[in-house]
Amino acid sequence: MAKLVMMMMVLLCILPAIAMAARRPRSIGKNTLVVQGRTYCETCKFGFETPESSYFISGATVKLVCKNRKTMEKVYTAETVSGKEGKYQFVVHEDHKDEMCDVMLVKSSDASCSKITEGREMSRVILNHYNGIASQIRHANNMGFEKDVSDVFCSELIKKYQVDEDEV
Template structure:
């Protein structure tokens, strides 16, 4: 009888371990938010084939409570030589509204925020069907003060392609 009781205890203990870890399957404990910051060299509101990417631009990630809009999490990032940034986030943010937004440009003559392309919402929870810890933010941009001379030709190419 003692051996039977021991076997039952071992099986119950194993079942409890499996059940306690089953809840965490698929849950991501940390995230990696990646994105790019560009200079809109033609002032057209989107990236073109002559868009440049900004080194040293600053961005921030903020997560707000969905009910009362209180700030619950904040982190900052800076772009590399390819205009790319990575922000590492600890913990699942659940239902919080998390946005990456532009802070500043390091490029003289291209430091006016492109309204409408100045932020990107990211989902930072493991309970949304996404299995990867990497979250991609949309590219965000600043406007150049004076469009490049080659923009007319570039925009004409886009117009010609739209007619096809």
């Protein structure tokens, strides 16, 4: 009986550790950080996403740039393309301690929605391990493009979301 209790105690201590180790992707090293986000198209020029007037854009080009805070010199750059449902990802294998890192839109893959939305074109991310964030994954704000001409159903959505028509 004592052996059974001892074996159960060992299993209760070891199983959570095994589960946590299995959950972590093997390709992510100790210093590696992953930046994730999405690109979208806003059809009514509200300046924010809505379920009725936004859709995710796959194939959009996104850039990550880290700069030295004092000299503003670019220290690191990378580019990627958004995939399914507008998701993009950067895998960064180094810590960017006190640098300013921004993810920014470069180009849309959708010709009908290629204008970069002002105020939604960039997202700042923290790429160091000394900030209180336990995860190695950094989430950038969604960034958007807008259509040149608003869709016909936008007037109804303006009423629904109580957007001032002068702002659109």
